[in-house]
Amino acid sequence: MACFNVRVYGIMINEQKQVLVSDEFIRGGYYTKFPGGGLEFGEGTLECIVREWQEELAQEIKVVEHIYTTDFFQISAFDNTSQILSIYYLVKPTSAFTAPIIANPFDFEIPEGIEEVEGVRWIEWNDFSSEAVTLPIDKVVADLVKERY
Known part of the structure; x- marks a missing residue:
C-alpha cells in the first residue's frame, strides 16, 4: 500500500562556515x-528535529528558520512504495557540540550483522555542494543552502 513518509532534517553551519553531514x-x-x-x-x-538531533548526536538545538519542504514527487530510496516528504530547517546548537566527528567519509567500522551505522563530519564551505550529498531532495537543499548562506 502506498503511503507518505515525512522526514525532518537540520542544516547546521558552524562558525568556521562548515556544514554538518551524516555519513x-x-x-x-x-x-x-x-x-x-x-x-x-x-x-x-519542530519537535521531531529536536528529538532526532538529541537521539543521534546528543545535541540540543534550536530551529532558526525553515529552509525547504519537498515540492516534487520523490519515491523512497529504501522501499519503492512510499512517497518522501522532507522538511529542512536551519538549526543552531544550544549546548556545546560534543558529538564524535569523523574526519573522512564513512570512516567507521561496520560490525557483522549490523544494518545501520552512522558518523557525522564537517564539510568545508568551499567543498560543500549538491555533489556532497547522496539523496535527491538533499541535493536540491544543498544548492539552496549555497545560494542563501
Missing part, C-alpha cells in the same frame, strides 16, 4: 545526508 550505512548502501529522521505520529516537525 550512513543503511541496508547495504552508503549515503551522505543531513542529520535528521522520520516524523513520529503525534509529533510536530
